[in-house]
Each structure stands twice: as C-alpha cells, then as structure tokens.
Amino acid sequence: MELQLALDLVNTEEAIKLVEEVKDYIDIVEIGTPVVKIEGLQAVKAVKEAFPQLKVLADTKTMDAAGYEVLKAAEHGADIVTILAVAEDESIKGAVAEAKKQGKKILIDLIAVKDIAKRAAEVDAMGVDYICVHTGYDLQAKGQNSFKDLETLKSVVKNAKTAIAGGIKLETLPEVLKSNPDLVIVGGGIANQADKKAVAAKMQDMIKQHVLV
Numbered sequence: 001m002e003l004q005l006a007l008d009l010v011n012t013e014e015a016i017k018l019v020e021e022v023k024d025y026i027d028i029v030e031i032g033t034p035v036v037k038i039e040g041l042q043a044v045k046a047v048k049e050a051f052p053q054l055k056v057l058a059d060t061k062t063m064d065a066a067g068y069e070v071l072k073a074a075e076h077g078a079d080i081v082t083i084l085a086v087a088e089d090e091s092i093k094g095a096v097a098e099a100k101k102q103g104k105k106i107l108i109d110l111i112a113v114k115d116i117a118k119r120a121a122e123v124d125a126m127g128v129d130y131i132c133v134h135t136g137y138d139l140q141a142k143g144q145n146s147f148k149d150l151e152t153l154k155s156v157v158k159n160a161k162t163a164i165a166g167g168i169k170l171e172t173l174p175e176v177l178k179s180n181p182d183l184v185i186v187g188g189g190i191a192n193q194a195d196k197k198a199v200a201a202k203m204q205d206m207i208k209q210h211v212l213v
C-alpha cells in the first residue's frame with residue numbers, strides 16, 4: 001500500500017518546501033489540479049527534479065485529447081497521469097496506449113460517477129493502472145466520503161490497483177485501511193496540519209502496520 005501526498009493549494013516553491021518536510025514518509029507526490037492549472041506542467045517538472053526518488057503524479061483530470069496530455073505530462077517528468085472516468089472510452093484507451101509507450105501509469109478518477117461498479121469494471125478492462133474513488137471538495141463540504149465506494153470498487157476490479165481520495169485524515173485512516181486499497185491519497189490531512197512531518201510519519205506507520213497484519 002502506498003501513500004500519496006496531494007498538493008492543491010500551494011505554488012511550486014511552497015510545494016517543494018512541503019515535500020522536503022515529509023519526503024521520507026510518502027511514496028508519491030501529487031501536483032494537484034489547481035497547481036497544474038495555475039503554474040502548468042512546469043510545476044511537475046520542478047518537483048520531479050527536486051525529488052527524483054519520489055513518484056510524481058500530475059492531476060490533470062484529463063477529459064479529452066488524453067494521449068497528447070499524457071505525452072506532455074510524461075515529458076515534464078510525471079510518472080502517473082490522471083484521466084476522468086467520465087471521459088469517452090476512446091480517450092481512456094488513448095491515454096493507456098500513450099502511457100505504455102512512455103513507460104508511465106494512468107490513474108482513473110471516478111469523481112462524479114454515479115454507477116461506480118459499472119464504470120470501474122469498464123475502465124478496468126481497458127488496462128488502466130489505478131482506479132480511484134474520490135469525493136471532491138464540493139461534496140466533502142456536504143459531509144460525504146468515499147469509504148463505501150471503495151468497498152464497491154474493490155469488489156469489481158480485477159486488474160488495476162485501487163485508490164481512494166477525498167478528505168482523508170489521520171482519524172479516518174483506520175476506516176480506509178479496513179478496505180485495503182493499494183493507494184491512499186491525502187491532501188489537507190497532511191498539508192494543512194501544523195506538524196506535517198509527524199502526521200505523514202504516523203500515516204505511513206499505520207499503513208505499514210496494517211500491511212503486516
């Protein structure tokens with residue numbers, strides 16, 4: 001099981017400073033969608049150059065021209081690129097084909113998908129690397145989470161790794177771990193805490209302990 005730190009509300013300089021603090025306790029750094037929109041793929045490039053030992057995910061949330069966007073993200077150092085599950089099948093297949101050519105991975109984000117079981121099974125058959133259940137900020141604000149969706153995802157996926165994102169905190173991590181995802185994505189649960197290093201270390205420890213049980 002891996003831990004991914006999502007960086008959404010920072011600039012490149014702040015991102016590098018933050019990762020420096022927690023780099024020993026995370027496996028993947030996510031350059032969040034707002035950062036990609038504001039600073040472009042240069043942010044991905046800068047973080048990958050600063051931390052070549054970590055995997056970097058570009059959260060492009062791609063919806064179209066997916067092969068091209070995967071190529072450009074790969075050229076800027078991304079190891080993993082995100083595509084929305086609601087995109088056309090052709091877009092997802094194009095992303096998978098380009099990622100394979102570049103030696104990179106595709107994460108499919110199920111945000112806003114109503115029938116998780118159906119769409120997850122469909123994208124799983126397209127050869128994607130990760131499939132992620134995700135409660136975005138706007139539904140987190142209404143008290144929603146993806147814990148049940150993760151169970152659904154786990155029950156249908158045969159090939160891809162499973163992931164979960166959306167408001168996960170130290171206190172809710174045990175609930176997430178019960179469903180055994182391959183990847184846990186945490187943004188504010190680390191980035192907004194006073195002692196980021198201690199929280200990231202504790203989370204990584206809980207993940208390792210859980211995997212051993």
Ligand SMILES: O=C(CO)[C@H](O)[C@H](O)COP(=O)(O)O
Nearest residue numbers: 006165166167168186187188
């Ligand atoms: O993709 C995102 C928002 O669309 C975030 O990166 C993801 O939700 C993780 O951040 P947080 O833990 O703060 O919710």
